[in-house]
Amino acid sequence: MSTGRQGQRSSSGADAQPADHRSDKPSGLVVWALVAASLITLAWLLGRQHYYDWILGRETIAVTVFCDATVFGDEAPQVWALYDKVALSPIAIVLGALQNRAPDQVRSYHLVRISEPNIAAHALHLPSVPSGPLARILVRTRGRRYYVDIRDQTVRDGTIYVHLPRRLRGNAPAL
CATH class of the missing domain: 2.60.40 (Immunoglobulin-like)
Known part of the structure; x- marks a missing residue:
């Protein structure tokens, strides 16, 4: 017979989670920022000649x-x-x-x-x-x-x- 509440884990240490339980995986925001930076860089590399022609063609x-x-x-x-x-x-x-x-x-x-x-x-x-x-x-x-x-x-x-x-x-x- 259990004396504690149901669903509570015992504090015996083996099952305990550390206080800082953040994952080592990058967050979704970081991934989206890297994807956006990559797309901007790729667009610049592919379109810079047209940009220079446009800016100098005035x-x-x-x-x-x-x-x-x-x-x-x-x-x-x-x-x-x-x-x-x-x-x-x-x-x-x-x-x-x-x-x-x-x-x-x-x-x-x-x-x-x-x-x-x-x-x-x-x-x-x-x-x-x-x-x-x-x-x-x-x-x-x-x-x-x-x-x-x-x-x-x-x-x-x-x-x-x-x-x-x-x-x-x-x-x-x-x-």
Whole structure:
């Protein structure tokens, strides 16, 4: 005959549960957070090129680089505009942060091919460059690469004017 209530366990220690009886399994909230973070990361990896095209496709400006363009010869050079990827990120745009970093501080670039550059003996004119955090202009011709850092992004009459200094750092020669 039992003297205790029915359904109560004895406190003999063998059947007793520890005071902290949380499971070692992750909670449902943690699992959903990991799934959501994974989906956001996957969406960013798959859609970032379209995002960059969309964010840079709003308006265009002209860029004129004053340089000795005779090094290009008769061959039409391939020209790319290099944008700061960090400054193009949605968080940086919303916060308005990192939009005017010096080209020396930029480590990750988004490249946009510029079609139909106008070449004169003293300048390289790019009529339709997407407006954004432009860091460099890269020119490739005859197997050589030339670049110029865009230090001043001031737009005057719809054009950014770049005058080259005597020397530029880097492995590619200056324009």
